[in-house]
Amino acid sequence: MTGSKADFPLLLNEDYIYFDNAATSMRPKEVTDAITAFYEEMNANPMRGLYEWSINATEAYEGARKKVARFIGAKSASEIVFTRNSTESLNLVAYSYGRAFVNEGDEIVVSVSEHHSNILPWQMVAREKKAKLVWLECDENGAYSDEELESKIGPKTKVVAIAHVSNVLGQPKDLKKIAALAHSFGAVIVADGAQAAPHMAVDVQDLDVDFYVFSGHKMLGPMGIGVLYAKKALLEKMPPFLTGGEMIEYVTREDATFAEVPHKFEAGTVNAAGAVGLGAAIDYLNVLGFDAVRHREEKITALLMEEMAKIPHVTVYGDKDPAKHCGIVTFNIDGCHPHDVASILDADHICIRAGHHCAQPLMQYMKVNSTCRASVYFYNTENEVMRFVQSLARVREELGYGS
Amino acid sequence: MDLKQMYREIVNEHNLHPTHKYDLDAPTQVCRGINPSCGDDINLQLVVEDGVITDGSYNGTGCAISQASADMMLDLVIGKPLEEAEKLIDLFNRMIKGETTEEELEELDEAAALQDISHMPARVKCAQLGWRTLGEMIVKKEEE
Ligand SMILES: Cc1ncc(COP(=O)(O)O)c(C=O)c1O
Numbered sequence: 426m427t428g429s430k431a432d433f434p435l436l437l438n439e440d441y442i443y444f445d446n447a448a449t450s451m452r453p454k455e456v457t458d459a460i461t462a463f464y465e466e467m468n469a470n471p472m473r474g475l476y477e478w479s480i481n482a483t484e485a486y487e488g489a490r491k492k493v494a495r496f497i498g499a500k501s502a503s504e505i506v507f508t509r510n511s512t513e514s515l516n517l518v519a520y521s522y523g524r525a526f527v528n529e530g531d532e533i534v535v536s537v538s539e540h541h542s543n544i545l546p547w548q549m550v551a552r553e554k555k556a557k558l559v560w561l562e563c564d565e566n567g568a569y570s571d572e573e574l575e576s577k578i579g580p581k582t583k584v585v586a587i588a589h590v591s592n593v594l595g596q597p598k599d600l601k602k603i604a605a606l607a608h609s610f611g612a613v614i615v616a617d618g619a620q621a622a623p624h625m626a627v628d629v630q631d632l633d634v635d636f637y638v639f640s641g642h643k644m645l646g647p648m649g650i651g652v653l654y655a656k657k658a659l660l661e662k663m664p665p666f667l668t669g670g671e672m673i674e675y676v677t678r679e680d681a682t683f684a685e686v687p688h689k690f691e692a693g694t695v696n697a698a699g700a701v702g703l704g705a706a707i708d709y710l711n712v713l714g715f716d717a718v719r720h721r722e723e724k725i726t727a728l729l730m731e732e733m734a735k736i737p738h739v740t741v742y743g744d745k746d747p748a749k750h751c752g753i754v755t756f757n758i759d760g761c762h763p764h765d766v767a768s769i770l771d772a773d774h775i776c777i778r779a780g781h782h783c784a785q786p787l788m789q790y791m792k793v794n795s796t797c798r799a800s801v802y803f804y805n806t807e808n809e810v811m812r813f814v815q816s817l818a819r820v821r822e823e824l825g826y827g828s
Numbered sequence: 829m830d831l832k833q834m835y836r837e838i839v840n841e842h843n844l845h846p847t848h849k850y851d852l853d854a855p856t857q858v859c860r861g862i863n864p865s866c867g868d869d870i871n872l873q874l875v876v877e878d879g880v881i882t883d884g885s886y887n888g889t890g891c892a893i894s895q896a897s898a899d900m901m902l903d904l905v906i907g908k909p910l911e912e913a914e915k916l917i918d919l920f921n922r923m924i925k926g927e928t929t930e931e932e933l934e935e936l937d938e939a940a941a942l943q944d945i946s947h948m949p950a951r952v953k954c955a956q957l958g959w960r961t962l963g964e965m966i967v968k969k970e971e972e
Contacts, residue, residue, distance in 0.1 A: 761892075762890065764866055764950070765835070765891050765892045765893065768831060768835075768893075769835070771948075772830065772832050794866075795866065795867050824840055824843075825843065825892075826844075
């Protein structure tokens, strides 16, 4: 392991520049090797069977759970529920906690910069329970002022749903402060860490968040494995989300008692290989260290923003401080539709995202239909940034505008 | 044709200097076409007399490919009977799926330049927007 591009097989092809890390990261060989090893060396259904391979598979799966718990500072591994991704984790919270504990007339506070995954489940709960969605409005940098938070979070608030880091503007939130405010009114905070967990050390006990979700695939892990952290007392009082095999204690013709947390929330055969892959990703990040991750990322982001500022007709959104972007640089080029920009860059083998980034309420607030987004991770290089800005500077000309 | 060449030779011209992008004074048929996921939004307007498209225009916003494709489509269908326009729509859709022969493509004139969109699944809907809207309009007209 080198902590650089060299660890990522797909990036060895120097023709391509991958600047869509906020959508999904690359995976180092350590991760794909760990997945292969799971299937080649144990490959049994964890929890089922009383034989060696199954016991090994169970240990591998539960070992990954312990790694995740340590990674985010959870009190115990039983507070970690494996899901498919952040979206499923958020739906689990809404379907289970939301439907059981939000009532008519209650308020659910949602931030305008949320990903659709932390909006739609709460729209569902609000509709079904006749609760009210209350929107937190950000400033143009994606930050939420104390006045705004204090004016929206109040005695009727039952849930505060907010991303640790926005997938459009970056901008880390002070979750500790928001959690304290929510708790002072007896509300819970549901934090979406999909864009934070890959970039910074998270300590859920210090933040004192009630729920924290993230996706393995955005932090070097495989696709199809996600995490829901929840305080144990909450998991214990929540009803199951999906029901069936693996999540029961005892079943009769009429009824069932459920397994202990977290298994109560993991119905059916689990993605054990995915969890093991996520464990390997966490090992990788631990060895590299978040100080190194942030240092590399901030350097690359600063260079990117500095060079983009030199190109006429390019508007970069969000904070002027590159450190507040968490590797995400969202922009537009005058007169050019983001999809055309992405296509022109694609012709130069540069991968960026264009569109509404599953954050349409934020796009409406920003008064744009869509935007382009370049997002970097620690393995991106200065050389890639320079090639990217060279291509970017030619986009308007390629789209028919005089240079 | 590579992508940049496609933009340079065909798309940019129709996008930045469209022939048919304005509102008609007295259209007989109007239909809005939207791609919600990309925000492409056009308002297609036609004058249809005795089953023939005698005039047409569009207005709206969207990516260069959606706008240029609508402009090229109007170049082709103005002056043609509705059945003829329907055939062209079918041809265009088959081209986008990569199911056409070289000779057939000639009928699409400049619009044939969008052929390689078939390799870019995310852009297919952009290229089809005008054509899809025209198709919907013709179906509605036939139901009248
Ligand atoms: C802030 C945020 N929340 C949630 C998600 C959803 O993640 P997933 O698609 O892995 O469920 C994303 C990913 O795009 C995201 O950026």
